[in-house]
Amino acid sequence: MTQGQYGGPADPDAHYVSDEPYDRVADLQALDRKDLDASTRVLIWRRFRRNKLAMVSGLFLLLLYLALPFAGMLAPYDPAARNSDAIFAPPEHVDFFTAGHLAVTYPLESAIDMETFQPVFTPDLEDPRPVRFFTSCGASYTLFGLIETSFRFVCPPEGASLHLWGADRLGRDILSRIIHGAQLSLTVGLIGVAISFGIGMVVGGLAGYFGGWVDAIVQRSIEIVRSMPELPIWLALSAAIPPNWGPVAVFFMISAILGLLDWPGLARAVRSKFLSLREEDYVRAAELMGASTGRIIGAHMMPNFMSHLVASATLSIPAMILGETALSLLGLGLRPPAVSWGLMLNDALDLTAVEIYPWLLAPMAPVILVVLAFNFLGDGLRDALDPYA
Structure with a gap:
């Protein structure tokens, strides 16, 4: 396009043409029109959606609060349940897709270290126990304050424990x-x-x-x-x-x-x-x-x-x-x-x-x-x- 003396267009009726491809210019113009026609609520959502970290955080908190009424189902143990054989037990080892089961754990054998006088837990790897899913186990709880049930998503194996995050000084499951x-x-x-x-x-x-x-x-x-x-x-x-x-x-x-x-x-x-x-x-x-x-x-x-x-x-x-x-x-x-x-x-x-x-x-x-x-x-x-x- 020809230029005038001061860099402007020679023809006063001429329009500026971007160096960008025509399709991109049209897309940007359409986007501007879309934003101008949108309501404030839509503009807020579009701007919030651009912040990926805030989106992930909001989804995480939403799922967390939605899960609060179902804590009894999600926790493998009652929060007050004690296991005298698992006092200060460390996080247990879990194997997936082993011995024909989705997840297995192993019974813990405890002994006292005579040098430190601390309990030492050793898993019996020769005795895999399948973890139970979507079944009833342990103490019952009240769901929504109305329904009494003992159904849980994850239950300990028969004859073994399932302390995924360890146990405390009273043998209570930390994760639960x-x-x-x-x-x-x-x-x-x-x-x-x-x-x-x-x-x-x-x-x-x-x-x-x-x-x-x-x-x-x-x-x-x-x-x-x-x-x-x-x-x-x-x-x-x-x-x-x-x-x-x-x-x-x-x-x-x-x-x-x-x-x-x-x-x-x-x-x-x-x-x-x-x-x-x-x-x-x-x-x-x-x-x-x-x-x-x-x-x-x-x-x-x-x-x-x-x-x-x-x-x-x-x-x-x-x-x-x-x-x-x-x-x-x-x-x-x-x-x-x-x-x-x-x-x-x-x-x-x-x-x-x-x-x-x-x-x-x-x-x-x-x-x-x-x-x-x-x-x-x-x-x-x-x-x-x-x-x-």
Whole structure:
């Protein structure tokens, strides 16, 4: 194409033609039109889908939470079942497609090492035992709180054990306890975030919308709460829980403690956003039309802040999980017979035991994976929920 004196087209009616193939230019133009015609929800999904790490993390967490009601089916043992012959038993060896079976394990023969006085387990490789699948075994459990059954996906072989991740100091299966412990460790984060977000949105929304003395009281309250050291307050409130309370009451109290101490950050973020939103034209129009304060905040202002709320909630859940784990690790959180990842790690406080029995640290793996998954998912949602950025 001929050029003018200053590099422009010689013919003013001429159009710029890209050096790229025509098909690629047409595809890009079609993609732009498709994005312009798409709704905000579609744009959010497309942008979130581009973040592969967030997609994988979201799928992992979704499967994890969907599996929580079926913990009894997934775990080969009851979490409280003890095997006196498998105290501190190491992870067992499993062979697949052996002796005409899908999976086989071997009976463990225990002996005492006379030099270290520690139990030594040796598998009897001459006696393979087939692992049972999709059958009933062990103690019964209640499915969905309605159906009592003992059906499990994987069951130990007849006359042998199946401690895939080893056993603890009481001979309890670590893998089964991790699966059952996920029910409390993952749920406490959801309840804690629900409490903190309920308080933070109400308090921060009122402070940002009304301003004046309401804002001053809320700001001073936030400053007082944030000036307190969080961990000692956690420990003090957890230690104040009566020792005669049951596991369910302690669980909800721990969730409330975690939620009550986490609301100031969200309240301050909601307040700052509302201070700017209350000057928008649509808010003024709603006020002139006589809309109530609750409707203006809930139906007009809060949806414009929802993307930040969703991302903040996703990023707050791992902090709740770590808080429960830390309290239970120190013996101030959930109490036996409840099962959580923090309670299991409490057995690993003895460094000598950890050095000899490293499989006691197995509950660290799900804690790390879940926290990383929530962080990756939160980062992906924070970017995707603002598709026009």
